[in-house]
Amino acid sequence: MDETVAEYIRRTVLKIPRDEIKTMLQKWGFLSEKQLQTINFHQIKENVSQDVVQLCEANSADIKQAAVLDIIYNHIYPNKRMWSVYQMNKTGEETEIFDLTDFKKKFKRRLQSALKNVTISFREYEDNAIWIRVAWGTPYTKPNQYKTSYVVYHSQTPYVFISASVLKSNLPLLCQALVLASNYHDIREMELRSHSLNSLKDIVFKRYSQNFQTYHPRPLQERNAAPESGTNEKERIQRVNREAFGDGPQPKLEFAQYKLETMFKSDPKMDVLDKKEPFRCLVKFYSPHLLESLKSLAPAGMADAPLSPLLTCIPQKARNYFKIREKKGLFPGSFVSP
Amino acid sequence: EPQRTAFLLRKQWTLYSVTPLYRFSPARLRDYASLLSAFIAAEKQKGLAVEVGVELDIKVAVSSLPDLKGSDQDQAGILVQLSLRSQASKKNSEEKMVWSGWFCCVFGDDLSKNVPEDFTCLPLFLANGAESYTSIVGSWFQKTFDCRFRRLAISPLSLSWMAAMWTGCKVDKTTSAMELVFSVPSLPYPLDISYAIHPEDAKALWDTVQKTPGEITQEEVDVFMDCLYSHFHRHFKIHLSATKLVKVSTAIASAHCDGIIKFLQSQYLTGVLMLLTELAISQIQ
Numbered sequence: 100m101d102e103t104v105a106e107y108i109r110r111t112v113l114k115i116p117r118d119e120i121k122t123m124l125q126k127w128g129f130l131s132e133k134q135l136q137t138i139n140f141h142q143i144k145e146n147v148s149q150d151v152v153q154l155c156e157a158n159s160a161d162i163k164q165a166a167v168l169d170i171i172y173n174h175i176y177p178n179k180r181m182w183s184v185y186q187m188n189k190t191g192e193e194t195e196i197f198d199l200t201d202f203k204k205k206f207k208r209r210l211q212s213a214l215k216n217v218t219i220s221f222r223e224y225e226d227n228a229i230w231i232r233v234a235w236g237t238p239y240t241k242p243n244q245y246k247t248s249y250v251v252y253h254s255q256t257p258y259v260f261i262s263a264s265v266l267k268s269n270l271p272l273l274c275q276a277l278v279l280a281s282n283y284h285d286i287r288e289m290e291l292r293s294h295s296l297n298s299l300k301d302i303v304f305k306r307y308s309q310n311f312q313t314y315h316p317r318p319l320q321e322r323n324a325a326p327e328s329g330t331n332e333k334e335r336i337q338r339v340n341r342e343a344f345g346d347g348p349q350p351k352l353e354f355a356q357y358k359l360e361t362m363f364k365s366d367p368k369m370d371v372l373d374k375k376e377p378f379r380c381l382v383k384f385y386s387p388h389l390l391e392s393l394k395s396l397a398p399a400g401m402a403d404a405p406l407s408p409l410l411t412c413i414p415q416k417a418r419n420y421f422k423i424r425e426k427k428g429l430f431p432g433s434f435v436s437p
Numbered sequence: 438e439p440q441r442t443a444f445l446l447r448k449q450w451t452l453y454s455v456t457p458l459y460r461f462s463p464a465r466l467r468d469y470a471s472l473l474s475a476f477i478a479a480e481k482q483k484g485l486a487v488e489v490g491v492e493l494d495i496k497v498a499v500s501s502l503p504d505l506k507g508s509d510q511d512q513a514g515i516l517v518q519l520s521l522r523s524q525a526s527k528k529n530s531e532e533k534m535v536w537s538g539w540f541c542c543v544f545g546d547d548l549s550k551n552v553p554e555d556f557t558c559l560p561l562f563l564a565n566g567a568e569s570y571t572s573i574v575g576s577w578f579q580k581t582f583d584c585r586f587r588r589l590a591i592s593p594l595s596l597s598w599m600a601a602m603w604t605g606c607k608v609d610k611t612t613s614a615m616e617l618v619f620s621v622p623s624l625p626y627p628l629d630i631s632y633a634i635h636p637e638d639a640k641a642l643w644d645t646v647q648k649t650p651g652e653i654t655q656e657e658v659d660v661f662m663d664c665l666y667s668h669f670h671r672h673f674k675i676h677l678s679a680t681k682l683v684k685v686s687t688a689i690a691s692a693h694c695d696g697i698i699k700f701l702q703s704q705y706l707t708g709v710l711m712l713l714t715e716l717a718i719s720q721i722q
Contacts, residue, residue: 380632380635380638383631
């Protein structure tokens with residue numbers, strides 16, 4: 100067995116939490132049940148991984164098999180990577196039946212014709228998700244198994260989730276190969292990124308409980324009523340929050356970014372800045388669970404209810420990167436996000 | 438002059454306030470270096486060493502920073518540097534500086550005028566390097582000069598002041614944004630907000646708020662911050678004033694509420710130190 104393969108397997112096993120190693124090796128299926136029984140999974144991980152490598156050696160593992168173990172690891176722990184969402188476009192009404200073999204063939208062919216040194220692995224899962232692992236080399240060097248890109252393609256949808264490696268230069272080639280293989284026309288990157296792959300899927304597949312942002316102008320008396328105090332206000336905030344965010348759990352995002360190019364407006368009697376050019380700002384929100392965090396601001400007294408649509412629109416617009424400009428015309432207080 | 442203090446720039450300094458030092462003599466810096474060196478060696482023997490298992494020689498240098506003062510009444514800054522010299526390569530005397538700390542007083546008249554003759558006022562201490570070294574050096578100074586070190590926190594009020602003041606400073610190349618960082622730790626899921634404004638636009642706003650050049654009032658700082666808060670509220674409906682301002686970053690310097698500072702422009706070093714000296718003195722009194 101190649102030394103680099105041995106080292107790669109050793110390092111991959113080391114990443115796995117000790118209690119999960121046996122299950123993952125079983126899923127991998129490269130080592131027999133009998134072989135797995137010879138391993139003491141209660142020893143320290145260093146020793147477990149050495150034992151695994153020795154058994155792989157006995158079975159003459161090659162890089163292709165090692166790559167499959169890596170896919171399995173990333174499928175169970177996708178949140179270790181940062182994922183971006185891409186959407187493919189087709190013109191015309193061709194509704195072709197998806198042919199997996201054809202897809203794999205075309206994908207490999209496109210990559211391999213451009214780059215001789217590349218390791219490509221596929222694994223299909225029940226939810227029509229095709230996981231693709233690509234290790235990149237150069238015309239002169241073997242593929243670097245530690246510099247991998249991951250693609251998750253749900254064949255019944257136009258969406259592709261990509262976790263590119265450091266080598267961003269390979270991204271155009273990767274996108275090209277996807278478009279060709281899936282018989283689409285082109286592909287564009289959506290302004291949506293997160294570590295939580297499942298949340299990204301929830302957002303683009305609309306699998307979360309959505310809010311209803313319709314306009315219900317309230318009857319005049321209600322609108323002009325004096326502000327309510329105490330529990331009524333609390334109830335109102337909860338109700339408005341529910342309307343804005345929906346009832347169910349929010350998709351998990353860690354980050355939202357807004358590039359503001361709007362005008363600075365102030366109270367005229369404050370006698371401050373009155374420029375005709377935009378007041379340029381960059382605002383970033385960070386949280387382990389951003390949408391839940393934003394949802395809790397109004398009840399905590401730190402924000403108005405309803406919260407700004409710039410924030411509540413994140414799941415529906417399926418983006419967390421925005422550029423905001425002033426909307427010209429009738430309603431100077433409103434914003435557009437191109 | 439800027440060259441001598443250039444080494445202070447672009448490093449992260451942890452801030453402390455220091456009570457006046459009893460019977461400190463600026464003429465005895467060499468002696469202090471030897472005494473501190475012996476103290477560190479003794480602490481190492483006692484097993485309170487920093488580097489475990491590695492035989493390393495710590496060299497101590499104590500020097501004066503004559504440029505680091507505000508008025509003539511101020512005591513000149515004092516710099517302490519710890520370097521490591523590996524036993525193995527003792528001959529080629531290659532030293533690696535591992536820790537530095539400096540005392541200073543910039544326009545500290547409020548403190549020094551009220552203090553008896555035997556005391557030296559150097560209320561501000563800045564340290565860069567491992568916390569364990571800071572602890573050892575601090576212990577020696579506390580023992581030797583009967584003083585007390587305390588971490589210097591920076592309140593949101595002071596941070597706002599810094600934001601306004603530093604935004605108004607003229608800088609040659611305005612590449613760094615004016616950034617405010619807010620934290621809301623008490624939520625079920627904590628939230629951090631970074632609000633960065635283009636430096637030209639921030640300065641344009643401040644220039645219309647500040648009425649008298651060279652002078653800043655609390656009211657002007659409040660108006661400036663309110664403008665920024667209301668611009669933010671207009672977009673997001675969030676009240677930044679209800680959150681905690683934890684960090685301010687400009688082209689001049691950056692400051693964090695835990696008492697951490699970074700100087701970025703030597704031109705404004707004295708100005709920032711003056712403000713920090715004031716905060717240190719407040720904490721002491």
